[in-house]
Amino acid sequence: MRLGxxxxxxxxxxxxxxKNVFVITDAEGVAGVCRQDQTDPKDAEMRQLLTGxxxxxxxxxxxxxxxxxxxxxxxxxxxxxxxxxxxxxxKLVMGGLAASMTxxxxxxxxxxxxxxxxxxxxxxxxxxSYSSLGIQKMLMNGKPVGEIETRAALAGWYGVPVILLAGDxxxxxxxxxxxxxAEMAVVKEGLGYYNCISLSAAAARDLxxxxxxxAMQKLGQIRPYKMEGPVTFEIEHSTRSTLxxxxxxxxxxxxxxxxxxxxxxxxxxEAWTRYRGR
Numbered sequence: 479m480r481l482g483x484x485x486x487x488x489x490x491x492x493x494x495x496x497k498n499v500f501v502i503t504d505a506e507g508v509a510g511v512c513r514q515d516q517t518d519p520k521d522a523e524m525r526q527l528l529t530g531x532x533x534x535x536x537x538x539x540x541x542x543x544x545x546x547x548x549x550x551x552x553x554x555x556x557x558x559x560x561x562x563x564x565x566x567x568x569k570l571v572m573g574g575l576a577a578s579m580t581x582x583x584x585x586x587x588x589x590x591x592x593x594x595x596x597x598x599x600x601x602x603x604x605x606x607s608y609s610s611l612g613i614q615k616m617l618m619n620g621k622p623v624g625e626i627e628t629r630a631a632l633a634g635w636y637g638v639p640v641i642l643l644a645g646d647x648x649x650x651x652x653x654x655x656x657x658x659x660a661e662m663a664v665v666k667e668g669l670g671y672y673n674c675i676s677l678s679a680a681a682a683r684d685l686x687x688x689x690x691x692x693a694m695q696k697l698g699q700i701r702p703y704k705m706e707g708p709v710t711f712e713i714e715h716s717t718r719s720t721l722x723x724x725x726x727x728x729x730x731x732x733x734x735x736x737x738x739x740x741x742x743x744x745x746x747x748e749a750w751t752r753y754r755g756r
Contacts, residue, residue, distance in 0.1 A: 504590070602648035
């Protein structure tokens, strides 16, 4: 038994010493993508643009000393990326993830590629929090949040820092507010919800590659984003997503009104798991 525990501990230590980067992808933050129809996961041009940015990031991480880059296809049902076109030295994760988003695997860092800002962000291109149709507003301990803040906090729970975001200016501002020294590759500026000024695909890839390389050099300097103490999530759904009759009956859940539900936990992970397990 002692030998088995020693072997397990050694394997976990070895995993933690490796510089493995987990990349979360989306589409609304990609250079050249400014309209809703472009975000269809089967849109050929968007797939090419997104894959180009991902592969540039992978190349930069590897140049910066990463041992492995794991990419999760995180846009619209995880049906956007292909093993045929992803960087040959990257690993591709497809399909929905559990609440932990595989953070227990001991990554050295987290990165966002193609990321959009949270719902109602000023200047955010197609800004939303998880569901543009289903969620009107999401609060974490009373503050507006979206994918950036919640996933950064989840990573922080496991001691994993966010080192890079590639997306629009508003998304970069969202991350900068909580992880100020992360690398930001701003590939476009929002003029409105469906309007933007964008870099060319080639310029965006060069910027992302360089930013990823610099981000790897900051490992150990960027602190994980941690939520201390009890955490409350409050989600206001849109009119078309009015809560069901049994909403609020699960442990830690409280129905606020016809469209709003609240989840509480003694810490971030408990509150997050209750929300994800609704």
